[in-house]
Amino acid sequence: MTVLKTSLRNFLAHKGRMALSAIAVLLSVAFVCGTLVFTDTMNTTFDKLFAATSSDVTVSAKSASDTGETTSDNGRPPVMPASVVATVRGADGVARAEGTVFSTSVTVVDSQKDNLSPKSGAPTIVGSWNGNDARTMKITSGTAPHGSSQVMVDADTADKHHLKLGDEIDVISAVGTHTARISGIATFTVTNPGAAIFYLDTRTAQETLVGRTGVYTNVNVTAAKGVTDPQLKRNVSAAIGGTYKVQTAKETADANQKDVEGFLNVMKYAMLGFAGVAFLVGIFLIINTFSMLVAQRTREIGLMRAIGSSRKQVNRSVLTEALLLGVTGSILGVGAGVGIAVGLMKLMGQMGMHLSTDDLTVAWTTPVVGLVLGVVVTILAAYLPARRAGKISPMAALRDAGAPADARAGRIRAAVGLLLTAGGGFALYLASAAAKATGGSLWLGLGVVLSLLGFVVVGPLLAGGVVRVLGTVVLRVFGPVGRMAERNALRNPRRTGATGAALMIGLALVACLSVVGSSMVASATDQLDKTVGTDFIIQNDGGQPLVPQAVKAVKDTPGLKRVTEYKSTTADYTTPDGKTLKDTDITAADPTYAIDLRTKTVAGRLKDAYLPNSMSVHDKFAKAHDIHLGSKIKVAFKDGGTAELTVRAITSSDGLIDQGAKYTSIATLARYVPADKMPLDELVFASAKDGQQDTAYKALKSALHDYPQYTVRDQTDYKQALKDQIGQLLNMIYGLLALAIIVAILGVVNTLALSVVERTREIGLMRAIGLSRRQLRRMIRLESVVIALFGALLGLGLGMAWGATAQQLLALEGLKVLEIPWSTIVSVFIGSAFVGLFAALVPAFRAGRMNVLNAIATE
Amino acid sequence: MTSAVTIPRHGGTGGRTAVAARARQVVKAYGSGETRVVALDHVDVDIARGQFTAIMGPSGSGKSTLMHCLAGLDTVSSGQIYLDETEITGLKDKKLTQLRRDRIGFIFQAFNLLPTLNAIENITLPMDIAGRKPDREWMDRVVTTVGLADRLRHRPTQLSGGQQQRVAVARALAARPEIIFGDEPTGNLDSRAGAEVLGFLRRSVDELGQTIVMVTHDPVAASYADRVLYLADGRIVDEMQQPTAEQVLDRMKDFDARGRTS
Secondary structure (H helix, E strand, O other): OHHHHHHHHHHHHOHHHHHHHHHHHHHHHHHHHHHHHHHHHHHHHHHHHHHHHOOOEEEEEOOOOOOOOOOOOOOOOOOEEOHHHHHHHHOOOEEEEEEEOEEOOOEEEEOOOOEOOOOOOOOEEEEEOOHHHHOOEEEEEEOOOOOOOEEEEEHHHHHHOOOOOOOEEEEEOOOOEEEEEEEEEEEEOOOOOOOEEEEEOHHHHHHHHHOOOOEEOEEEEEEOOOOOHHHHHHHHHHHHHHHEEEEEHHHHHHHHHHHHHHHHHHHHHHHHHHHHHHHHHHHHHHHHHHHHHHHHOHHHHHHHHHOOOOHHHHHHHHHHHHHHHHHHHHHHHHHHHHHHHHHHHHHHHHOOOOOOHHHOOOOOHHHHHHHHHHHHHHHHHHHHHHHHHHOOOHHHHOOOOOOOOOHHHHHHHHHHHHHHHHHHHHHHHHHHHOOOHHHHHHHHHHHHHHHHHHHHHHHHHHHHHHHHHHHHHHHHHHHHHHHHHHHHHHHOHHHHHHHHHHHHHHHHHHHHHHHHHHHHHHHHHHHHHHHEOOOEEEEOOOOOOEOHHHHHHHHOOOOEEEEEEEEEEEEEEEOOOOOEEEEEEEEEEOOOHHHHEOOOEEEEOHHHHHOOOEEEEEHHHHHHOOOOOOOEEEEEEOOOOEEEEEEEEEEOOOOOOOOOOOEEEHHHHHHHOOHHHOOOEOEEEEEEOOOOHHHHHHHHHHHOOOOOOOEEEEHHHHHHHHHHHHHHHHHHHHHHHHHHHHHHHHHHHHHHHHHHHHOHHHHHHHHHOOOOHHHHHHHHHHHHHHHHHHHHHHHHHHHHHHHHHHHHHHHHHOOOOOOOOHHHHHHHHHHHHHHHHHHHHHHHHHHHHOOHHHHHHOO | OOOOOOOOOOOOOOOOOOEEEEEEEEEEEEOOHHHOEEEEEEEEEEEEOOOEEEEEOOOOOOHHHHHHHHOOOOOOOEEEEEEOOEEOOOOOHHHHHHHHHHHEEEEOOOOOOOOOOOHHHHHHHHHHHHOOOOOHHHHHHHHHHHOOHHHOOOOHHHOOHHHHHHHHHHHHHHOOOOEEEEEOOOOOOOHHHHHHHHHHHHHHHHHHOOOEEEEOOOHHHHOOOOEEEEEEOOEEEEEEEOOOHHHHHHHHHHHHHHHHHO
16 A cells, blocks of 8 residues: 555656656557547448448449449440349339449549549549439539539539539540539538549430440349348349349448448558557657656665565556556547547548548547557556666665666676677578568568667667767867767766667658668669650559540640550460469550560560460469460450460569569450450550650640540659659658657657756756856757767668668569668758757756756755 | 956956955845745855955854855845955846856865766866866866876766865866855865865965855864854854864854853
């Protein structure tokens, strides 16, 4: 009981010193809980949406996806004849059956030819206005579409693009471009997750999306009273036979939900990963806090021991304080987590995905997970300092503060640290030398963990040397104040080491990813330069295929020497080794593609692969399936017949672009796949006549003005786009790593604040003999800067080593060029100096405000 | 107008006034109303230049407060304090800090030295802070006089208590302040080490012309001074010139007796 009482008193007496540790726990727990609440809420939202929008039973074409998405390679949705609707209507237990037409392979533009599709990646849906959708959408202005010149748009999209009744919009599909005026605006009565939806009347939808009337993509079936969905499904299936897919509302919702869940899970685990990094960093902060509190309380603990407290009791009292800290931080963290989730929902709202706080879902597991994580991590982190506290001898009560450094512990630390670092280095070496990516990535993981641990252990020992070097380079300019700052940073290397290590972790990840990212860009650029022989690349950035009218526009552009179409589809292969490979990719292109992309071959000539009934495979595939030049492969094309293709070239699987592609010509594909099933072009390449690059580029851009969903890029633009894309991804990751870095900054603040308290008398003395407030503040700031730079130096060094190893490993996958982004590395280094300055703001201010006399008088 | 910050001068009268510091009607009170405690009650005092002055008195007599006020570490409730011709009462923190740095030296009872700096670095610290180069010749003389020439590279933890205090004295002298204040500088030392430090303070007055003010409750320490001021209840109640330890002790007993009877 006494233990609890002293712990509680100590905890309350030092609540200021505990505050920053509590914030660290709070932030990490909040991030975890925020992620969980947010993803749960998204799930709830989608659940409700899918439950609300699915009809009792839906009939669709066999090849349609379970989620009801109606995309296909040829840009037209898979359809069924109108007779199916009549058959369904005749089935038992059917109250109503309505045929609908939908497509997501569409682009809608306004009269200015601006793309109305959501930028968030949510789909653009064009379909027939129907009774099922009328359940979840209310026409809030105008009327439902009627006749070919009318279209209705959802209210969110109308708001976002300032569309009003009477505005003209174009629906661009593989069938053609259809122009209509807005006749009505419909508002969702459930949460709209961000899709842009346009409604036509049924006949217009059929003509616009499929190209002919009398066909439907779906039949929405409503059950008669007393008929359950599974019953209805059985009845409908019995009526129409097995040619079509029949799903109950639950099945459709589940399929959709699974789709969304997959995406949400990726997001969830990525964010939890970053929360994990923050926790790791928080551990350092907590270790430091308790170490410093124990050090400051050495005499007190010595006294407790002298009057009869056992080691265990002392140990337990420190752990009890940790428990209190963990519980406080975690409870606040759970609360803050809900706040974060609401914030994220608002953010999604800004991006066009409207989530309602009514759906806010806090599962009972969320607070439990948060609390358990927070408490366990805090107690684990406090364990070492608690043990150290237990070891304090009763003699400490009599001695002046400041135990002599344990030289033996230092040697053990050095040995363990060096061993770990060396092990990590060796593992990294093995990873870089690995012949296979899978084995290598294991070594890479091991190397990263070991070298990180090694650096953490050996950090306090490195602090001496590194801080001295930094001191010579950075601090000497500041004269005696700089020197004192350096000495202060060196005074307790373990503390400096742990504080720096916290920053090191975040920055190591930043450095590693930036090296990998820029190596990616550099490798791709290098390969583009070496292998790409085309001037312009035309594509949709979301991966949508090019509609024929856009391809025609490209072909009609003046000043072009050649235009290459590029399609891809799948086929079932039967290879010479007798194996059958299902749903395997095959690329069909014009023969000129051999010029546009100079893929190296290991056997044969690439252009021969474009001869009739010929193809190429890459060397790994050839090796795996016993394929040689002249081998014949049976290829059963999707939506088409079976061909026997002769292998006339074997390509090298080196390189990033089109890695592992198997080529054949579009002409060959056309022999086996009927014209209306032919996949649309995925990419189109164009090359200008000599000396007409600039005019051709302009001409292409204006030719595609009406198709804003496609982008024309010359090689420079393409490289830039690649760079931007990777840059964007990196920025997102950096943003998430900011959490870990914030916790690390809290750690620096904490260390400084506790150091200032510890050095009260020294500060008083220095002030008495004439150190000005400004000089004092500068001294503390410089100490902070040195600690931050120390962490940055270790982190960046470690991160670059990881990044370089990863690149060596990925060289097997085509990441041939190592590029170290020095500008990023140097800015991070300089930035961390500012982080140090920032962290020292409050501690320096408080030190400056200290009353000289009180400081001197402090025991 | 005299600036608070002047070029440091050698101790001694040097043709200037014979008074290094003075207090006029200084009152220092804590709290207000019924809880008001007066630590200094209209104190007038002149500290003679080139002299060793000891301030004595029982606990709570206000002797430390008087020293802190004279040294510009503490503020007064009313009255004026002058260092040479500079009035220091009412100066802002920045000016006061510079004044302490450039014109005053300190020796505290304990914790005089920064543990991260070695002896010589501690000695030159005030000048380093001010960004001034120490006068080599003077430094050598101070260091030799204090007898620390072979210990200059030692950290404070590697020095004995007496050595640490000698380093503190050397630091106080090194910048050639106009006046050195000692707050029980021998309070933590055994009698032999204490005698060493006191002898050294005495010599710095005699040989270097330094002005020293020392607060103490030890009659033996006070006997090293030229003049002893006695404080009781915030007032100067007596003083003695050229004291001996016995005289001081007698006087103290006297006060004690009076204190008990009154």
